Amino acid sequence: xxxxxxxxxxxxxxxxxxxxxxxxxxxxxxxxxxxxxxxxxxxxxxxxxxxxxxxxxxxxxxxxxxxxxxxxxxxxxxxxxxxxxxxxxxxxxxxxxxxxxxxxxxxxxxxxxxxxxxxxxxxxxxxxxxxxxxxxxxxxxxxxxxxxxxxxxxxxxxxxxxxxxxxxxxxxxxxxxxxxxxxxxxxxxxxxxxxxxxxxxxxxxxxxxxxxxxxxxxxxxxxxxxxxxxxxxxxxxxxxxxxxxxxxxxxxxxxxxxxxxxxxxxxxxxxxxxxxxxxxxxxxxxxxxxxxxxxxxxxxxxxxxxxxxxxxxxxxxxxxxxxxxxxxxxxxxxxxxxxxxxxxxxxxxxxxxxxxxxxxxxxxxxxxxxxxxxxxxxxxxxxxxxxxxxxxxxxxxxxxxxxxxxxxxxxxxxxxxxxxxxxxxxxxxxxxxxxxxxxxxxxxxxxxxxxxxxxxxx
Numbered sequence: 001x002x003x004x005x006x007x008x009x010x011x012x013x014x015x016x017x018x019x020x021x022x023x024x025x026x027x028x029x030x031x032x033x034x035x036x037x038x039x040x041x042x043x044x045x046x047x048x049x050x051x052x053x054x055x056x057x058x059x060x061x062x063x064x065x066x067x068x069x070x071x072x073x074x075x076x077x078x079x080x081x082x083x084x085x086x087x088x089x090x091x092x093x094x095x096x097x098x099x100x101x102x103x104x105x106x107x108x109x110x111x112x113x114x115x116x117x118x119x120x121x122x123x124x125x126x127x128x129x130x131x132x133x134x135x136x137x138x139x140x141x142x143x144x145x146x147x148x149x150x151x152x153x154x155x156x157x158x159x160x161x162x163x164x165x166x167x168x169x170x171x172x173x174x175x176x177x178x179x180x181x182x183x184x185x186x187x188x189x190x191x192x193x194x195x196x197x198x199x200x201x202x203x204x205x206x207x208x209x210x211x212x213x214x215x216x217x218x219x220x221x222x223x224x225x226x227x228x229x230x231x232x233x234x235x236x237x238x239x240x241x242x243x244x245x246x247x248x249x250x251x252x253x254x255x256x257x258x259x260x261x262x263x264x265x266x267x268x269x270x271x272x273x274x275x276x277x278x279x280x281x282x283x284x285x286x287x288x289x290x291x292x293x294x295x296x297x298x299x300x301x302x303x304x305x306x307x308x309x310x311x312x313x314x315x316x317x318x319x320x321x322x323x324x325x326x327x328x329x330x331x332x333x334x335x336x337x338x339x340x341x342x343x344x345x346x347x348x349x350x351x352x353x354x355x356x357x358x359x360x361x362x363x364x365x366x367x368x369x370x371x372x373x374x375x376x377x378x379x380x381x382x383x384x385x386x387x388x389x390x391x392x393x394x395x396x397x398x399x400x401x402x403x404x405x406x407x408x409x410x411x412x413x414x415x416x417x418x419x420x421x422x423x424x425x426x427x428x429x430x431x432x433x434x435x436x437x438x439x440x441x442x443x444x445x446x447x448x449x450x451x452x453x454x455x456x457x458x
Contacts, residue, residue, distance in 0.1 A: 049080035053108040059116030061151040068155030077423030103133035137456040142446035172395040176439040178216040182432040200428025221267030223439045271305035295333030315349040339377030354398035383421040404434040
């Protein structure tokens with residue numbers, strides 16, 4: 001059972017304005033052919049993508065590593081990796097700078113190259129340099145150390161370094177996605193909890209399909225801690241699972257059906273809804289003491305709570321006014337107030353990790369949309385609309401949103417959209433999936449290779 005179907009059973013659904021300024025100046029960024037440094041506002045819909053040359057890395061899996069980097073950067077919508085067949089200079093080594101005129105001659109605004117070098121401890125060093133060929137200076141030079149089997153993840157991490165250096169914003173590629181993998185027919189659907197890299201590679205199935213899976217979520221405090229709801233023939237349970245140890249535990253028995261769990265951003269609390277006595281309200285649990293507190297007490301259906309990044313507020317969906325709208329309250333349940341102002345039905349709110357926006361699903365005019373608004377309800381913008389879509393989840397940098405989109409034929413896939421609404425594409429996972437949850441960035445810091453990672457003047 002997918003979340004929207006559950007909301008229909010609850011009768012919740014019975015059922016462009018200016019963007020928030022997110023301006024990024026690229027310090028030491030790429031140059032125009034005339035030599036003038038460019039400044040980019042990456043919310044602009046008419047942005048011309050960065051022309052970047054990603055040369056094949058030398059060494060073990062070097063060519064495949066470069067392919068992963070190109071794919072990540074291209075998928076972001078802010079980069080256009082040049083065709084390697086157009087490269088004039090080949091055989092780049094970390095010991096030498098590029099031949100700059102040979103790269104400006106093909107329009108490359110940045111050049112990335114590197115090598116994979118084996119170590120005595122059976123790991124590899126993945127060194128790389130990023131240059132601005134117009135100003136003839138270095139933008140970054142780092143090295144990661146990892147096992148040969150981790151080459152794909154290193155490709156994501158290098159892409160994150162490039163993304164951050166070129167846009168001024170943190171990356172998103174070294175992350176994972178938790179989702180409900182779907183198979184079978186509409187009448188006999190099999191749902192399994194699944195996790196993959198953010199580009200859809202390396203999928204792992206965490207449940208066997210014996211239960212209906214709903215609302216998987218990461219702890220933003222620890223990307224190895226997840227929660228989800230499992231529905232059986234006569235029960236619904238909220239589970240906690242540690243991905244590194246495999247430990248799985250239930251939050252206990254509740255008098256009623258549980259829905260829509262979500263961690264607080266420090267990982268200490270869990271907010272969720274309970275259907276009890278014909279009413280649905282939001283509750284919060286202290287995960288250390290397992291004490292539960294009721295936050296809403298209204299005849300309407302209150303569900304889908306999501307904490308603000310500082311854990312001081314919670315946004316949720318309620319139909320107490322007659323149709324589903326978005327409400328915000330303090331974390332103790334006080335100060336409940338509606339924030340959505342437009343017509344239509346609002347569900348599935350999700351607070352941005354930046355704190356500046358709330359994503360939501362909206363139904364109206366015979367279509368479903370993914371949109372954002374400020375926490376006070378102003379600045380509502382629709383980013384994507386289709387026959388059916390739901391369940392927005394933020395990338396760790398707060399720049400992209402993943403959601404599930406269903407075709408009229410019932411085929412549900414994972415999609416992404418950026419905050420400009422310009423970059424809309426199907427996510428990398430090749431199968432059917434719904435209810436995505438994007439993890440925080442994974443940890444591992446690079447080592448400075450030397451030569452001045454910021455040798456380009458700013």
